[in-house]
Amino acid sequence: MERFVVAGGARLAGEVRVTGAKNSVLKLMAASLLAEGTSRLTAVPEILDVAIMSELLRRLGCTVVRDGDAVDITVPERPGHEADYDLVRRMRASIAVLGPLVARCGEAKVALPGGDAIGSRGLDMHIAGLTRLGATVQSEHGYLLARAPRLTGASVWLDFPSVGATENLLMASVLAKGRTTIDNAAREPDIVDLCGFLRAMGAQIGGVGTSTLEVEGVEALWPAEHRTLPDRIVAGTWAMAATMTRGDVFVRGGRAEHLEVALGKLEQAGAVVTASPDGFGVRMDGRPRAVDVVTLPYPGFPTDLQPMMMALNAVADGTAMITENVFEARWMFVNELTRLGADVRTDGHHAVVRGRERLSGAPVRAHDIRAGAALVLAGLAAEGTTEVHDIAHIDRGYEGFLASLLDLGADVRREDVPEDGFEQRRR
Numbered sequence: 001m002e003r004f005v006v007a008g009g010a011r012l013a014g015e016v017r018v019t020g021a022k023n024s025v026l027k028l029m030a031a032s033l034l035a036e037g038t039s040r041l042t043a044v045p046e047i048l049d050v051a052i053m054s055e056l057l058r059r060l061g062c063t064v065v066r067d068g069d070a071v072d073i074t075v076p077e078r079p080g081h082e083a084d085y086d087l088v089r090r091m092r093a094s095i096a097v098l099g100p101l102v103a104r105c106g107e108a109k110v111a112l113p114g115g116d117a118i119g120s121r122g123l124d125m126h127i128a129g130l131t132r133l134g135a136t137v138q139s140e141h142g143y144l145l146a147r148a149p150r151l152t153g154a155s156v157w158l159d160f161p162s163v164g165a166t167e168n169l170l171m172a173s174v175l176a177k178g179r180t181t182i183d184n185a186a187r188e189p190d191i192v193d194l195c196g197f198l199r200a201m202g203a204q205i206g207g208v209g210t211s212t213l214e215v216e217g218v219e220a221l222w223p224a225e226h227r228t229l230p231d232r233i234v235a236g237t238w239a240m241a242a243t244m245t246r247g248d249v250f251v252r253g254g255r256a257e258h259l260e261v262a263l264g265k266l267e268q269a270g271a272v273v274t275a276s277p278d279g280f281g282v283r284m285d286g287r288p289r290a291v292d293v294v295t296l297p298y299p300g301f302p303t304d305l306q307p308m309m310m311a312l313n314a315v316a317d318g319t320a321m322i323t324e325n326v327f328e329a330r331w332m333f334v335n336e337l338t339r340l341g342a343d344v345r346t347d348g349h350h351a352v353v354r355g356r357e358r359l360s361g362a363p364v365r366a367h368d369i370r371a372g373a374a375l376v377l378a379g380l381a382a383e384g385t386t387e388v389h390d391i392a393h394i395d396r397g398y399e400g401f402l403a404s405l406l407d408l409g410a411d412v413r414r415e416d417v418p419e420d421g422f423e424q425r426r427r
């Protein structure tokens with residue numbers, strides 16, 4: 001067990017580099033299962049979730065080798081088709097192998113996931129979509145079993161533009177017989193990235209970047225090389241850190257066009273955002289103003305940046321209303337933030353945040369990746385010392401988080417904690 005010890009008060013300034021997107025690369029790795037041979041992914045972040053997905057692919061018979069920021073994945077002629085509980089429970093995104101495995105092997109057995117503690121996160125749209133494509137899907141003994149000798153193209157309509165369901169159905173339909181239409185599909189940049197890789201593998205996909213994806217199934221795909229798109233959530237995290245600490249940060253590799261709504265909110269809060277071809281800069285001179293936020297599927301405000309926005313509002317001038325429309329239980333983070341003195345009231349999907357001049361440091365616990373990062377940001381804006389426990393969550397999604405913070409001038413250290421250290425500190 002490790003924790004971050006954050007001294008409040010530093011103004012973050014300098015440059016930070018953004019690596020490839022976690023939410024994209026995990027699906028690219030799963031998609032490589034669709035073709036026999038060696039695919040190469042570049043700009044692959046060194047994060048815990050990539051290590052978990054690598055292990056999952058190895059257990060399916062693949063070879064996974066890292067070479068600098070590249071990862072080579074060699075897929076055998078007949079990969080295995082079972083994803084075990086011990087890995088899937090550590091990372092919900094493991095469910096992304098379901099579609100490719102049914103398409104490639106005719107069957108898949110994937111443990112029902114655990115993952116982030118941020119809501120019920122059903123799989124009903126994944127299951128209904130695969131069923132429409134001709135698979136029989138059953139849930140047995142904690143596993144999802146999907147079978148289809150050959151999937152058949154169909155028209156699928158999603159109740160909600162689910163990122164994971166869109167990805168699974170895309171990866172299943174590229175090898176199906178005939179045409180598939182996915183309506184109300186998610187439009188996240190990660191989906192566009194996945195389509196780019198699948199097309200390089202020989203898939204025929206139309207409507208990329210829109211909410212109607214059209215796939216013409218092909219007999220086989222070939223391995224390909226693909227560069228992972230930059231992580232917009234990591235980029236957004238640094239943008240919020242700069243705003244909260246009244247800092248001046250250049251986010252190298254960040255794509256402002258993928259963060260239009262979030263950066264617009266920071267401008268409303270008073271930040272100056274400057275976009276360039278190499279990234280974007282965020283400068284903040286005074287105390288941020290409170291800004292209302294409503295999370296929505298892309299291109300709306302991303303739910304993954306909602307905890308950071310709540311932390312920002314906790315130190316802003318004024319009162320903000322935050323509406324969470326994507327994950328209903330993302331409020332677990334609120335209990336931790338209020339330990340730092342934040343004034344937050346929740347009611348259903350809404351949270352009212354009354355800004356305080358300063359938060360006050362305390363021991364807190366990260367329940368998921370984004371809540372962990374947001375607590376560190378809150379600690380930077382708090383008086384005194386904040387200990388953020390359970391930081392393995394942060395390691396799942398942020399490469400070199402500590403090094404970047406130190407480069408930007410934060411006073412932070414990482415240290416081991418005895419097993420019961422958190423409970424003792426919290427008393």
Ligand code: UD1
Pocket residue numbers: 022023024026093119120121122123124125126127160161162163164165303304326327328
């Ligand atoms: C992905 C991201 C996550 C991000 C989310 C929304 C990865 C690894 N994770 O998660 O960081 O917060 O998109 O941008 O890429 N739902 C159902 N039934 C389904 C599928 C989803 O009810 O079959 C619900 C979920 O419970 C949730 C909402 O739909 O409330 C959104 O889920 P989804 O878009 O699928 O998110 P993930 O792909 O799990």
